[in-house]
C-alpha cells in the first residue's frame with residue numbers, strides 16, 4: 001500500500017509512516033453490547049449504558065473507533081453469516097441514530113477446532129492489521145478495549161494500550177490480564193481514561 005499524505009497530520013507525522021491516526025479498538029459483546037452469548041437476533045442488540053456516548057466522545061476527540069469481534073458461532077454453526085450481518089447492521093444503525101458512527105467493523109468467523117487456525121481470531125492481530133491498512137491507523141498509538149484477556153493481548157503485541165472493562169466477562173478475566181493492562185468499570189470509563197490521557201477530557 002502506498003503511503004498517502006494526510007494534511008491534518010502532516011505537522012506531526014511523516015508520509016513515510018503508513019498509519020497516521022490513532023484508533024480505539026473495541027470488542028462488541030460484553031463491551032459495547034450487553035453479553036448475550038452467541039447473539040444472532042438483531043432484536044437482541046442492547047447497548048451497554050454509556051457506550052454510545054463513549055463512541056461519540058472518542059470520535060469527537062479525533063480517534064477512529066473500530067469494532068473487532070470474534071464470531072466463532074458462525075464456524076460452530078450456531079448462526080449463519082447472514083444472521084451475524086443482520087446483528088452487525090442493527091448495531092451500526094443504533095450507533096448512527098445516536099451520532100456515534102464507527103469507522104469499521106471487523107469479525108473473525110472461524111474457530112480453530114472447526115476451521116483450523118487463522119490470523120484473525122483474537123488474540124491474533126490479523127483484524128487490527130487489516131484495519132490499520134484499510135483505515136490508515138497507527139497501531140502503536142491505539143487503545144485496545146474489551147472484556148477478555150484475548151481483547152487486551154493484541155494491544156500488548158502491537159505496542160498499544162490494553163484496557164479491560166469489567167462488563168461482560170471482564171470481572172472473571174481481571175485476575176489473568178497482564179499487569180500493564182488498565183482495568184476500568186466499562187467502556188464509558190475507558191473513553192474517559194483515553195481522552196484524559198491525550199488531554200481531550202471533557
Ligand SMILES: [Mg+2]
Nearest residue numbers: 027029030147
Ligand atoms: Mg467480549
Ligand SMILES: [Zn+2]
Nearest residue numbers: 108118120121
Ligand atoms: Zn479468523
